[in-house]
Amino acid sequence: MDNSLVSYTLHLADSNLILAQRNAEWCAHGPILEQDIAITNISLDLIGQSRNFYQYAATLIGNDTTEDSLAYLRTEREFKNCLLVEQQNGDWGQTILRQFFFSAYQYLLYQKLQHNNDNQIAAIAAKALKEVTYHLRWSSEWVVRLGDGTAESHQRMLIAIDELWRYTGELFMAADYEMEAGIDVSLLKDDWMKKITAVFDEATLPLPEKVFMQTGGKTGTHTEHLGFILTELQYLQRTYPGAEW
Amino acid sequence: MPDINDKQKILAILGEVTDPEVPVLTITDLGIVRDVKINGDEVEVIITPTYTGCPAMDMIAMNIKLALIENGYSNIKITSVLAPAWTTDWMSEDGKRKLKEYGIAPPLTRSVVPSDRAIQCPQCNSPNTKLISEFGSTACKALYQCKDCKEPFDYFKCH
Numbered sequence: 001m002d003n004s005l006v007s008y009t010l011h012l013a014d015s016n017l018i019l020a021q022r023n024a025e026w027c028a029h030g031p032i033l034e035q036d037i038a039i040t041n042i043s044l045d046l047i048g049q050s051r052n053f054y055q056y057a058a059t060l061i062g063n064d065t066t067e068d069s070l071a072y073l074r075t076e077r078e079f080k081n082c083l084l085v086e087q088q089n090g091d092w093g094q095t096i097l098r099q100f101f102f103s104a105y106q107y108l109l110y111q112k113l114q115h116n117n118d119n120q121i122a123a124i125a126a127k128a129l130k131e132v133t134y135h136l137r138w139s140s141e142w143v144v145r146l147g148d149g150t151a152e153s154h155q156r157m158l159i160a161i162d163e164l165w166r167y168t169g170e171l172f173m174a175a176d177y178e179m180e181a182g183i184d185v186s187l188l189k190d191d192w193m194k195k196i197t198a199v200f201d202e203a204t205l206p207l208p209e210k211v212f213m214q215t216g217g218k219t220g221t222h223t224e225h226l227g228f229i230l231t232e233l234q235y236l237q238r239t240y241p242g243a244e245w
Numbered sequence: 246m247p248d249i250n251d252k253q254k255i256l257a258i259l260g261e262v263t264d265p266e267v268p269v270l271t272i273t274d275l276g277i278v279r280d281v282k283i284n285g286d287e288v289e290v291i292i293t294p295t296y297t298g299c300p301a302m303d304m305i306a307m308n309i310k311l312a313l314i315e316n317g318y319s320n321i322k323i324t325s326v327l328a329p330a331w332t333t334d335w336m337s338e339d340g341k342r343k344l345k346e347y348g349i350a351p352p353l354t355r356s357v358v359p360s361d362r363a364i365q366c367p368q369c370n371s372p373n374t375k376l377i378s379e380f381g382s383t384a385c386k387a388l389y390q391c392k393d394c395k396e397p398f399d400y401f402k403c404h
Contacts, residue, residue, distance in 0.1 A: 034377060034378035034380070034388065035378070037378065037380050037381070037382070038378060038379060038380035041380040041384050042380075044296075044298035044299075044300070044384055045296060045297060045298045045384060046298070047298050048294075048296060048297030048298025048299065049297050049298070051297070051298075052297055052327065119328070120327075122328070123326075123327035123328035123330070124297075124327055126327075126328060126329075126330045127294075127297055127327050127328075127330040127331070128297060130330060130404055131296060131297065134379065134402075137379070138379045138380070
């Protein structure tokens with residue numbers, strides 16, 4: 001078993017699952033019906049992507065491991081998602097900005113991963129790329145709409161940037177397993193900044209000052225939010241082990 | 246037990262299995278069925294998911310099994326493959342026609358159209374339509390409205 005490949009696959013799966021769970025919190029709480037449907041559709045795509053990665057990780061690990069045991073029975077320290085995706089929903093602007101930052105990153109990541117040496121990672125990425133393209137378009141349009149919207153929506157986007165920017169640096173700092181099994185994510189940073197700059201310009205939003213970047217999620221050191229997310233996400237399997245319906 | 250080597254017969258049976266979300270389309274119309282293989286006495290149906298998170302896929306796999314069992318096949322294996330990734334370009338012309346009759350604008354062809362914004366109203370055929378939401382009632386659809394006949398309608402997204 002290739003440990004770095006397992007870790008890398010779990011990292012990809014976890015980031016998708018946690019953002020999916022966050023977005024799903026909007027279900028029936030969206031600002032209008034169409035956008036409620038949009039954010040939960042994105043959530044569904046991300047769950048689908050996480051399932052593909054978990055299923056692959058389960059076959060790599062073997063024994064009795066399943067996609068469900070990986071999602072529902074690992075502890076906080078075992079999750080390798082990046083910190084950005086576990087941040088709180090906040091208002092609609094903060095949710096949109098988190099999605100935009102992550103979709104812009106995923107778009108570049110999957111473009112590279114679709115040519116990965118590992119055929120299964122490549123196949124999942126190629127398929128997911130089509131969905132992420134849509135997520136990026138949708139979230140970019142929303143960043144522009146809110147940034148270049150009313151004085152209040154603009155102000156809220158500034159607060160969202162202030163809240164989330166510190167978690168974007170981690171996306172481009174490769175963990176050891178990423179260097180071994182995936183790609184050097186630091187090489188994605190310039191293109192990501194270009195995309196952010198273009199959309200922020202159109203949205204009349206300023207690029208943030210240089211700040212200290214928080215890291216640790218990829219190797220299991222999370223912000224306080226992940227524990228709460230897992231408590232809810234894993235509740236059923238923790239309370240009634242092996243429950244099926 | 247039917248003749249297991251008659252692949253056309255098996256494909257014809259699969260051609261009767263419909264999509265649970267869009268029941269006018271069969272899974273062969275959608276291009277979900279990629280191949281059928283006969284391995285000894287086993288029938289292997291190779292399918293590909295439309296969207297990775299599409300909740301209909303599990304049901305489709307089950308419906309394939311049921312349809313084959315009803316027709317006398319017993320040893321059935323469903324294999325899901327991801328590559329090459331599913332595209333709406335695999336949807337049959339017959340499927341596109343049925344979609345339109347059902348009131349859903351069929352997907353445009355990826356290679357022909359640079360963007361999927363010029364969508365024709367499935368009711369009155371007017372090209373004068375507007376996007377209401379990028380996401381519709383299911384992952385594969387977007388919501389549009391016709392500016393001429395005013396009808397809102399689903400568009401099966403180009404993917």
